[in-house]
Amino acid sequence: MNKMKLEFYSKLENEAFARTSVVAFLMPLDLPMEDVMEIKTILAEAVVNAMIHGYENVEDGIILLEVSYDEHYIYIHVKDDGCGIDDIQKAMEPMYTSKEYLERSGMGMTIMQTFADEFHIHSEAGKGCDLQIKKKIRHGNQTEQ
DSSP: OOEEEEEEEOOOHHHHHHHHEEEEEHHHHOOOOOHHHHHHHHHHHHHHHHHHHHHHTTOEEEEEEEEEOOOSSEEEEEOSSSSSOOOOOHHHHHHHHOGGGGGSOOOOOHHHHHHHEEEEEEOOTTSSSEEEEEEEEETTTOOOO
16 A cells, blocks of 8 residues: 655645645546546635534644545545544535635535545534544546446
């Protein structure tokens, strides 16, 4: 298994750094472009959610991003120690957003869940959020079997 770990401040400009670093790390897998785009989208949603929702009004919140892979799967783990999610079921509802004034679509969780083969989220109010995603590896032009 190969693994990478990034730890960075919850500043919006770091989202592109996180996405780019993960894509570079996964390059040896020769993933189809569609899968690369899905992984980039998952990462963008997960990291921005941690920044906007987990660390609202916090200058130096830390986001931990771990990505690993074996022969069959890519594992993505995003963790923050922010404010947490009061009601995960509500947060998972399509179109739900707690930040309407920011013109958020409320589709982040739905998008991540759709692109993942497995999607798990654990959170408690005041204790941060722990997101774990598993995605099956398809190489090059390989289609699902």
